[in-house]
Amino acid sequence: MAQGPRQTTLRGLTDGGAQGGVADQPHYHGHRERLRQRFADAGADALADYEMLELLLARALPRQDVKPIAKALIAEFGSFADVMAAPAPRLMEVKGIKEKTALELKIVEAASVRMLRNRVINRPVISSWSALLDYARTAMSDPQREEFHVLFLDKKNRLIDDEILGKGTVDHAPVYPREIMKRALQLGATAIVLVHNHPSGDPTPSRADIDMTRQVIEAGKPLGIMVHDHLVVGANEVASFKSLGLL
Structure with missing residues (x-):
């Protein structure tokens, strides 16, 4: 009788119960949420170039720690703007960047150009x-x-x-x-x-x-x-x- 509850508790921890789920959550999830919150509270100026890249990369690579990839991109190209402007084949030379991820970045760049163009067209x-x-x-x-x-x-x-x-x-x-x-x-x-x-x-x-x-x-x-x-x-x-x- 005394051992029953103890065995149930252990099963709850090891079979994916609430406490086990928190413990197993990848470390970068909390970091990613903190970045999003900082962006929501203070805007893009509150984030370093590699942190802005992290937020974009996370959309293409939701189950991966993208911080090392973001830093590698900045090291290779120099700045957020230069990363976004780089051709897709050059982006794919950086470890961790596949065709799908490069395409996501180029879509964001194209959207930025179109938005700025609309500010001057016919004006x-x-x-x-x-x-x-x-x-x-x-x-x-x-x-x-x-x-x-x-x-x-x-x-x-x-x-x-x-x-x-x-x-x-x-x-x-x-x-x-x-x-x-x-x-x-x-x-x-x-x-x-x-x-x-x-x-x-x-x-x-x-x-x-x-x-x-x-x-x-x-x-x-x-x-x-x-x-x-x-x-x-x-x-x-x-x-x-x-x-x-x-x-």
Whole structure:
């Protein structure tokens, strides 16, 4: 009689009873919930880059401790933004990142670009310049190679479209002024903003950047198409030809 209750209690602990369930819960579950709560209480600024990545990775890898993977991604690419902008094949070179997880990250990146684009599309870019700069930084989708965008504007300086007209290597993207003007005429644009990135991280315009910009300006003059600015996106800032007195 005295031993019966004791045996029942032991079975309750070892067969998955409430106390056993808590003890068996993976250690990262509590950490993950604390991250979510900190985000809910104080927003994204309260989290380090790798912690933001943890929250995203947890959606694709719910049964895995993603903190080491998040830290490995930051170590490989440098920052949250650079991780999100990295091509899927490069992401999959990091241990723990499979095709499905890489795709989840690229979906989040695409959603961010679309959200920022919607803040500037069909709006006068001159009066929403900060939104345009945010979009320019995010739209530079591949930090490993140079990419050249042209923002086409209508007569009210509203963004008609953003198109990539040049992709290249780590230090060069071929750009043809005639092709830019041809596309501007097709879209009915009366002004453009040139945007490209420097994978080196330094946004200082090169001699080639300056010469190419002058060629585009000259190509647009007889067509009545104005170049409002040329933005060079670096790692942490954006250089403006207009602000630098180069336009």
